[in-house]
Amino acid sequence: xxxxxxxxxxxxxxxxxxxxxxxxxxxxxxxxxxxxxxxxxxxxxxxxxxxxxxxxxxxxxxxxxxxxxxxxxxxxxxxxxxxxxxxxxxxxxxxxxxxxxxxxxxxxxxxx
Amino acid sequence: xxxxxxxxxxxxxxxxxxxxxxxxxxxxxxxxxxxxxxxxxxxxxxxxxxxxxxxxxxxxxxxxxxxxxxxxxxxxxxxxxxxxxxxxxxxxxxxxxxxxxxxxxxxxxxxx
Numbered sequence: 001x002x003x004x005x006x007x008x009x010x011x012x013x014x015x016x017x018x019x020x021x022x023x024x025x026x027x028x029x030x031x032x033x034x035x036x037x038x039x040x041x042x043x044x045x046x047x048x049x050x051x052x053x054x055x056x057x058x059x060x061x062x063x064x065x066x067x068x069x070x071x072x073x074x075x076x077x078x079x080x081x082x083x084x085x086x087x088x089x090x091x092x093x094x095x096x097x098x099x100x101x102x103x104x105x106x107x108x109x110x111x112x
Numbered sequence: 113x114x115x116x117x118x119x120x121x122x123x124x125x126x127x128x129x130x131x132x133x134x135x136x137x138x139x140x141x142x143x144x145x146x147x148x149x150x151x152x153x154x155x156x157x158x159x160x161x162x163x164x165x166x167x168x169x170x171x172x173x174x175x176x177x178x179x180x181x182x183x184x185x186x187x188x189x190x191x192x193x194x195x196x197x198x199x200x201x202x203x204x205x206x207x208x209x210x211x212x213x214x215x216x217x218x219x220x221x222x223x224x
Contacts, residue, residue, distance in 0.1 A: 031211055033211065033212070035215075040200075040218070040220070041217055041218065042116070042202055042204075042215035042216050042217045042218050043155075043202070043204075043213075043215040044215070045212045045213065045214070048211055048212065088154060088155070090155075092211065098143070098206075099145075099157060099160065099170070100157075100213065101157075102147075102154040102155035102156075103154050104152055104153060104154040105154055
């Protein structure tokens with residue numbers, strides 16, 4: 001089953017702008033992770049936020065988590081052409097024994 | 113750096129053939145996973161393995177089997193390939209108790 005659902009499905013911005021994407025999920029979680037996938041490649045882990053955290057930063061990435069709304073957002077500040085990729089949220093549900101459930105992803109295109 | 117390699121980037125097989133997809137990781141990770149990725153559906157877990165000779169069904173195991181005879185290698189087997197198994201297959205590994213998964217580059221399988 002698909003736990004996380006990203007919104008929007010696609011996003012087109014210019015270099016220097018911020019990109020925001022959202023993820024909603026359905027069950028209680030231990031943590032929520034964001035991954036990036038460049039075209040036709042494997043996924044790369046970006047950032048993890050635990051259920052008892054509300055906000056986390058890593059470089060130009062900022063992730064928030066609202067467990068009451070079962071939602072998370074990923075903000076990429078000052079986007080670069082190299083940020084062009086698909087972004088996936090993945091939830092580690094409390095009863096999942098460490099298995100991740102991935103959403104369908106947000107495709108981000110950053111134009112120079 | 114963790115490295116996860118997959119035996120082929122692209123593979124074309126005929127309906128009814130037996131297909132082997134190989135995944136090797138070099139960081140002594142206990143856990144390994146096989147996903148398939150289809151447009152609009154994100155990643156779906158086929159099988160996973162907590163350790164050598166251990167395997168557990170994921171969300172969509174039908175038509176697939178796996179083998180984990182050595183810690184570093186996790187094989188996905190399509191017993192009799194069908195056209196609806198045309199997809200991108202991604203392997204991942206994870207250290208037992210850790211959160212982050214490390215992905216291989218993927219194998220794009222086409223069944224004709």
